[in-house]
Amino acid sequence: MTPRVAVSIAGTDSGGAAGLAADLTTYASLGVHGACVVTAVTAQDTLGVRSVHRVPVPEVGAQLDAVLDDLPVAAAKTGMLGGAAVVDLVAGRLGRGGDQPVPLVVDPVLVATSGAELGDRAVIAAYRRVLLPVATVVTPNADEAEALLGRRLPAPDAATALADLGCTVLLTGGDPDGGECTDWWAVPGQVPVALP
Structure with missing residues (x-):
């Protein structure tokens, strides 16, 4: 039997406790094939976020195209998106009314547990303007x-x-x-x- 496919659009966590690592582990435990789109690479551990490198928007788009063109994505989940342009990209592609809509779970990762800011005012405005209105469910703390x-x-x-x-x-x-x-x-x- 072919497993269902879910894509996680998020940042990495070098400590393995959050972001793509956590999403993919969860998908696997549920028998779902996890695809991923990397939006940012972070250097972090249990004490906090040391640095964040945001992936350029065209590369995020290319990753998303590669997944959607090849795999039958049944659902998507976001984590740290890193920039307003990535928020716009995800909303336009995956949300209700988007180019390739699928059930979309939005985890608005804006602040790390350690307090590090992972999304600025432009990101917050983009969430409010374009992503939350097209999400299936949003899961903020x-x-x-x-x-x-x-x-x-x-x-x-x-x-x-x-x-x-x-x-x-x-x-x-x-x-x-x-x-x-x-x-x-x-x-x-x-x-x-x-x-x-």
Whole structure:
């Protein structure tokens, strides 16, 4: 039996705990063939991000073309995209209404756990303008939600505000100030649901 194909569009993590390494490991554990498009190469370990080298946009596009031209991609997931032009590229190719739309999971990797910035204001604006409205689901944590919204809100309100941008939201990690870790599921136009 031929496994289903999912493509991860993200950065590398030299420590192997995040980015493409984590996505491909997850795909394999689920019996899915993982293809990848490298957007950035990072030097990082358990202590933090030491450096980031962004892959030029034409090369990101060439990688994506190679995967889509050859493999029957059933779904895509993003991680660190690194630049607004890459956000535009992914939205135009894979999102609802794109050239080759597939179910698209957007993990808006904007800030590393160590606090290193992985996406600037232009990237955040591009997410809001073109990527979130065409995503199947977006999976920010509280810090990423704050970056995307430009303000910190209680978790259910943040999930609702992001859903108002036109996407289904799984806000992970709950409210860091609330002491309890609850994920929130929000669909545009509906009341958010707590997922304990």
